[in-house]
Amino acid sequence: MTDSQESEPKKVARQSGKSLLVVEDVSAFYGDAQALKNVCLTVNSNEIVAVLGSNGAGKTTLLKTLTGLLGIRSGKITFNNESITDMPPDKIIRKGVASVPEGRQLFGTMSVSDNLLLGTYSLTKSERKDMLEARSEMIFKLFPVLKSRLQQQSETLSGGEQQMLALGRALMSKPRLLTLDEPSLGLSPLLVKEMMKMLKLISRELGVSILLVEQNARAAIKIADYVYVLERGEITLRNTAEEVMASERIQSAYLGA
Amino acid sequence: MTLLSQIIQYAISGITSGSIYAIVGICWSTVFLISGVMNFATGEFVMLGGMLTWVFFDAGLGLAYAVILAITCTVLIAILLERIVIRPVRYPTEMTYMLITIASASVIKGIILITCGSETRTVKPFIEIEPINILGATLIPQAIVVTGVLVIVTLGLLWFFNYTLFGKALRASSINQIAASLIGVDVSKFRLFCFGLAGALGALAGIVITPIAFTGYNITPIAFTGYNIGLMAALKGLVVAIVGGWSIGGTVLAGLALGLVEGFVAGFISTGWKDALALSIMVLFLIFQTIDFSRRRRKIFP
Incomplete structure (x- = not known):
């Protein structure tokens, strides 16, 4: 070639x-x-x-x-x-531009649902509402395990689950x-x-x-x-x-x- | 005075001063957790709250206006402190922050000494009812105000940090600043907010203790206000913040516990022992913890 x-x-x-x-x-x-x-x-x-x-x-x-x-x-x-x-x-x-940084950088002592919610921090109120309804549905479809762990502290998740959550959190920012x-x-x-x-x-x-x-x-x-x-x-x-x-x-x- | 009424009396004053320690402890942790600054000017916020209330009250303003003005001024001073002396530090370490805030505390103290004099000051109690008699012990109304303020502050902060997006973002920033900035948090604004919050809470603590007068049985350690109450208030707050693990709940429990221990020591042994005791508790605790700071700091700035 x-x-x-x-x-x-x-x-x-x-x-x-x-x-x-x-x-x-x-x-x-x-x-x-x-x-x-x-x-x-x-x-x-x-x-x-x-x-x-x-x-x-x-x-x-x-x-x-x-x-x-x-x-x-x-x-x-x-x-x-x-x-x-x-x-x-x-x-x-x-x-x-959203990022899934090195080492995931989750908010370890906060729950899975709080981590996802904080993903929308940069959005306006109405955008946030949309994201929390529509996109979290989609994220749960992709990663069903997150839905079953919503109230769990994110640092107690396995490595793979943490990676999914970091990805989900980044996606929540639209x-x-x-x-x-x-x-x-x-x-x-x-x-x-x-x-x-x-x-x-x-x-x-x-x-x-x-x-x-x-x-x-x-x-x-x-x-x-x-x-x-x-x-x-x-x-x-x-x-x-x-x-x-x-x-x-x-x-x-x-x-x- | 029977033993029972003595015990109740000491418990009342213990809880009163413990409430103050708890609020001051919360001031320490709001600033430390988000910015890594050990703010030794925390006690001066308490002093400013009390002294400025007296200044405005003495100038003829109503008590409510004096209180609001005093809190506003203290918040402004706390914000200026962050902007003028904390933020410009180029290569910050815990030690530089510590020295800077200690120096700032001395400056604030000096200015108040020159402008307001060295006498202790007081204002009239917030609620004017007769002291309540409980089995021979006296409960002064201002003690109820102090404890009530602690309850309101604690519940308010717990709600704020656990149920609002802004509060959750603040918690997130204290856990991981880099991740917080990546989700869109302007961390420097949050630092400023936390200094302001500490200023407001400290001032509030200083204000509610200002009307407490020495009555016959009262051995509340902090009564009235004066230019020099800051250091001891700061140290007691630091003790309970460290013992309470820098969390709100822990700090409140540690504050009340320290207040009660001090109350009984002062009542049954000697008032001279209570400050030494509080600081000895801190020293012992730090030794047993082998100083928790480093671990916390790594958590904040990974």
Whole structure:
């Protein structure tokens, strides 16, 4: 196969008329240590994008910059044709970017239903009412176990259930883009498969774009439309998921498969 | 005075002062849980509430107006404290916060000393009925006010934190600030709110004790108000917040327990022992807990 996608200049973001999230030339630092180097990335509407990479590649850092938890040194982040560069997290979620952060970050001593309710915190009163009625129904259909545990403290849930709750809480904010930081971490292979299927379904049913950051490349590629590989803070590969799946060379070079 | 009436008398004064300790303890925890600040100016909120009420009352305002104004001013001062001296700290640690709030407390105290004098002050009781006699013990009406305020504050806060979205979001922020900001909470506004809330509650505590006068049997430790009541009020509040595990329910129970123990110690042994006793309880508790702070802090800022 030709590697035309790989040889395209790194600074040019993938072009598309309906791009939802555009990350242009973003660099970020922890103190003096550079964690992201001129990262360019695009997520289109109704698309699942996977960012793959090993530990320390900068995957979590990338999500932190997108959700406003970490400021960037240079570059530009645009969501829905509006700049969200340097916006604090509580403003970014109101633009429609929800996140399932690393380690789930549930409100451990609060009940499952309170965690879901707090997911709607960024909404207006009438939107909240709609979400609590319609979307929680949908979330319970996807994850029936949550419904049976509504009054239970969220820290007493199993790892998989906590991941479902974190996902549910993020969905309650009526997002247009959902970012997930290693949702497969700590889940059994069977649950990972299950979770990925859910993500695909959620993206299709709710019209939510998904930006998925994963170490588990195989699981992520299966549901992704487009794949980026992040290595030491740099995007070293960008291609459609189909191409990546088809190319053994790419898989062995970048994904250690 | 029979033994029974003595016991009742000491219990009454114990519960009265315990109610105050509990409210002050709640002031500590609302600020600490959300911002990680050990606010040693908490006691000055109590002092300001009492002193400002006296100032406004003395200037000829009605008691109700004086109370409302005093609470408003204390809330403003608490908010200014957060904005001017707490927020600008660039690399905050518990120690810097502690030193800053201790220094701020001294400043507030100094200003009140210069402007209002060093005398103890009092205002008229809120309800003017005769003291009630219970089996030979005297229940002064203001003690009922104090306990009533504790009951209202406790129930109000429990409702607020457990049944309103805003209250739940506040609790969520105290559990995990990063997750809270990701669901859309502006954590810095919440910090400001908590300082304001602590200012209001502290002022309220300071106000309701201001009319308590020393009567024959009364051994309530905090009576009247003066520029220097802040430190002891703060320390007692800190004791009950720590012993109560920083929760509302725990703090109220610890406050009442400490008040009762102090009441009986002061009554049957000596009033000189009660402050030493309270602080010894704190020291012992901290030793046995091997200082709970670090674990809590990690929970707040994971």
